[in-house]
Amino acid sequence: MDIVVLDSAEQSADIGAERVVEVFRDQPEGVIGLATGSSPQPLYAALAAQVRDGADFSRLRAFALDEYVGIPVDHPESYHSIIRRDVVEPLGLDASRVRVPDGLADDIDGAARVYDEAIGSAGGIDLQILGIGTNGHMGFNEPGSSLTSRTRRARLTEATRRANARFFDSYDDVPEFCVTQGIGTILDAKRLLVVANGVHKARAVAAALEGDVSAACPASALQLHPRVTVLLDAAAGSSLRSLEHYRHAGAHLISPGR
Numbered sequence: 001m002d003i004v005v006l007d008s009a010e011q012s013a014d015i016g017a018e019r020v021v022e023v024f025r026d027q028p029e030g031v032i033g034l035a036t037g038s039s040p041q042p043l044y045a046a047l048a049a050q051v052r053d054g055a056d057f058s059r060l061r062a063f064a065l066d067e068y069v070g071i072p073v074d075h076p077e078s079y080h081s082i083i084r085r086d087v088v089e090p091l092g093l094d095a096s097r098v099r100v101p102d103g104l105a106d107d108i109d110g111a112a113r114v115y116d117e118a119i120g121s122a123g124g125i126d127l128q129i130l131g132i133g134t135n136g137h138m139g140f141n142e143p144g145s146s147l148t149s150r151t152r153r154a155r156l157t158e159a160t161r162r163a164n165a166r167f168f169d170s171y172d173d174v175p176e177f178c179v180t181q182g183i184g185t186i187l188d189a190k191r192l193l194v195v196a197n198g199v200h201k202a203r204a205v206a207a208a209l210e211g212d213v214s215a216a217c218p219a220s221a222l223q224l225h226p227r228v229t230v231l232l233d234a235a236a237g238s239s240l241r242s243l244e245h246y247r248h249a250g251a252h253l254i255s256p257g258r
């Protein structure tokens with residue numbers, strides 16, 4: 001894993017955006033995997049700045065990681081809405097080339113299988129953006145998710161529902177179920193770009209990157225992938241045993257004056 005600790009979330013976002021631009025420069029019709037959550041927000045803002053400077057993402061295909069089950073797609077907190085608002089519009093993606101798992105299908109698991117097949121037919125995901133939940137979840141793969149799981153319906157933990165309650169009127173309004181790309185689906189992507197910021201992520205980040213590979217910490221599956229870049233701000237990296245090494249990597253990436 002290429003683990004890089006930077007001084008701030010803004011630096012991390014700038015470096016992440018450069019990576020994204022680099023990956024798709026030679027494949028403007030490539031496939032990007034999109035994450036929701038607050039972690040990738042600075043990265044999307046940095047990518048929007050790249051677009052203003054001339055980057056063109058309009059021919060990319062995109063697949064989102066997850067969606068709640070049972071809320072209308074036009075609900076402001078559905079991942080359909082968030083992806084459209086935070087990614088499709090500011091980055092100039094073509095909405096007809098962007099897919100989000102279907103949380104309203106009569107046969108959710110059938111629709112989830114079709115989703116995995118669509119990723120395969122698109123040639124696989126070239127670069128998957130990921131965050132890490134405070135309980136070590138990745139996408140909505142909660143602790144206990146099989147490390148070979150595929151896109152499927154899953155139950156959210158109380159911790160995740162409480163963490164996401166801030167986006168809804170109350171805890172009870174947070175859906176109990178979701179559709180999420182599986183850990184196995186995520187590991188099929190050709191490259192993974194993981195972002196985490198803030199001291200509230202430090203424990204999960206350390207467990208994921210330096211702990212045992214275990215379904216108890218789904219993000220520990222990152223250790224099984226050959227091409228992972230992890231961009232952390234100093235607070236999110238603060239519990240890592242090899243912090244100095246990762247900070248050194250960060251310092252060497254930053255050109256003077258950045």
Ligand code: GLP
Pocket residue numbers: 035036037038039040065066130131132133134138139140160164
């Ligand atoms: C959410 C999303 C995940 C995200 C994670 C962390 O519930 N389903 O894809 O990575 O939880 O969210 P945040 O970045 O807001 O901390």
